[in-house]
Amino acid sequence: MTYMEKFFELFKRDLKTERLELRILEPTPENAKLVWNAIKNENPEDFKYSIIMPKSEQGALKTMQEQAGYCQDTGVCWYIFHDNKLIGFQRIHYWENNKTLQFSEVWLVRSAWSKGFNKEIHDFIEKMAFQELHVHRATRQCMADNIRSKKSIEHSGYHLDGRMRHSTLMPDGTWMDHLNFTKLESEYEKE
Secondary structure (H helix, E strand, C coil): CCHHHHHHHHHCCCEECCCEEEECCCCCHHHHHHHHHHHCCCCHHHHCCCCCCCCCHHHHHHHHHHHHHHHCCCEEEEEEEECCEEEEEEEEEEEHHHCEEEEEEEEECHHHCCCCHHHHHHHHHHHHHHHHHCCCEEEEEEECCCHHHHHHHHHCCCEEEEEEEEEEECCCCCEEEEEEEEEEHHHCCCC
16 A cells, blocks of 8 residues: 555544544535635634635535645545634645655634644644654644744744745735645654
């Protein structure tokens, strides 16, 4: 079995953490409505660092289709549920050539902030990645001025590798710097 096959065996399915369900949702009109209902009343400013937030129910379907396409060969897209209510989204990718797990797009609705959900998801995925898939490293990223994410990533034991200047074009047409963080297998603390 190749590492990529092992990645898909471990991750390309619905998963449960202590408090959350990570579900793979097909990009259907019904699921797009579910996503749109979860975010339509949220403050857009709370998602200013996300480049994938839909602006309508039809936009949610298009976004879900795009995300499914991005994940087809190297990744997994999960929709995050707490108490059977959609509260967020997480996408990861695996790069077999250098045994790297990359945490990609993520968002949580405002009511899910500061509850430890993001940490719970990352700890759960890291444990599987380092202990079962034996990745060499895991990477996380955030926009340079996203202080909240930067602190969270550093607190999780990741080290800043560098800053890519003007690397991300945001929906409003502005360019943002991107910070890259890494945790190596040798730095992962087994629990």
